[in-house]
Amino acid sequence: DAGVTQSPTHLIKTRGQQVTLRCSPKSGHDTVSWYQQALGQGPQFIFQYYEEEERQRGNFPDRFSGHQFPNYSSELNVNALLLGDSALYLCASRTSGGETQYFGPGTRLLVL
Amino acid sequence: RKEVEQDPGPFNVPEGATVAFNCTYSNSASQSFFWYRQDCRKEPKLLMSVYSSGNEDGRFTAQLNRASQYISLLIRDSKLSDSATYLCVVNYNTDKLIFGTGTRLQVFP
Numbered sequence: 410d411a412g413v414t415q416s417p418t419h420l421i422k423t424r425g426q427q428v429t430l431r432c433s434p435k436s437g438h439d440t441v442s443w444y445q446q447a448l449g450q451g452p453q454f455i456f457q458y459y460e461e462e463e464r465q466r467g468n469f470p471d472r473f474s475g476h477q478f479p480n481y482s483s484e485l486n487v488n489a490l491l492l493g494d495s496a497l498y499l500c501a502s503r504t505s506g507g508e509t510q511y512f513g514p515g516t517r518l519l520v521l
Numbered sequence: 522r523k524e525v526e527q528d529p530g531p532f533n534v535p536e537g538a539t540v541a542f543n544c545t546y547s548n549s550a551s552q553s554f555f556w557y558r559q560d561c562r563k564e565p566k567l568l569m570s571v572y573s574s575g576n577e578d579g580r581f582t583a584q585l586n587r588a589s590q591y592i593s594l595l596i597r598d599s600k601l602s603d604s605a606t607y608l609c610v611v612n613y614n615t616d617k618l619i620f621g622t623g624t625r626l627q628v629f630p
Contacts, residue, residue: 442616451525451608451620452565465616499564501618508553510618512564 411436413502413513421519422490430485430516434502441483442510443475444499452499458483459505487518495520522547527609527621534628538599542624544592544609551619553612554585556594558605559623565608568594599628 414433422428434441440459444452454467458477477483481502487494497517501510527544534540546554554571569576571583571592582595592609606623613619 440616442618444618444620449529449622451622452618453620454617457616465614467617508570508612509567512566514564517562 413438413500413511415498415500415513415516417516418514419517419519421521423521424490424492426490426520427486427488428490428518430487430498430500430518431482432485432500432502432513433482434500435511437504438502438507438511439481439505440503441477441481442501442503443483443485444501444512445469446497446499446515447493448496455485490520492520494518523621524548524619525609525611525621527624529622529624531625531627534599534626536599536601536628536630538628539595539597540599540626541596542594542607542609542626544594544621546590546592546609546611546619548611548613548619549587549590551590551611551613554583554592555610555612555618556581556583556592557608557610557620559608560605565620568607596626599626601628601630604628 442457443455446452456466497515500513556568557565558568559565580597584593608623609621
């Protein structure tokens with residue numbers, strides 16, 4: 410039973426560029442959330458997708474957008490990258506009726 | 522004020538020691554409470570949920586005090602493998618987890 414997978418594992422971009430991160434949820438899970446974890450901080454909620462719609466959003470600018478596909482996989486897009494966007498981006502999935510969220514290994518983004 | 526506050530540590534303890542971590546949360550509407558463990562450069566993993574009655578899982582005991590908005594984690598007989606960052610987490614609904622900054626634990630031989 411595959412857990413949550415994310416790609417790529419690492420990414421280096423320059424300021425102003427755009428990036429797309431991908432997530433495949435755990436088998437049987439239909440709800441995907443994205444979190445940003447800066448160095449030395451706890452993860453911060455970006456948004457959550459269910460039934461291909463954004464259901465809730467944290468305090469992140471519109472430069473952060475996402476998408477969920479019919480197979481429940483999800484993408485996180487960040488436009489006009491800033492140095493401060495450098496972080497570990499975590500995807501978490503759960504079933505629609507479940508409470509426990511399972512995290513993927515993350516994508517480590519460095520913006521130069 | 523942060524929504525979830527933890528002492529960042531580090532806590533340096535010898536093997537076999539008992540160590541306790543504390544956490545406070547600001548929103549009294551919080552519904553669910555968890556401790557997650559995060560190893561260096563890895564993803565957070567659920568250690569245990571926290572219930573008002575208190576709960577135990579082997580060497581780990583978690584307590585919740587809703588009146589004081591306080592959560593604790595007690596680790597008995599510390600092992601080298603317990604070295605990690607422990608994240609206190611609250612949940613207002615099932616869509617958004619609120620994490621503390623984490624408490625770093627280092628267990629030495």
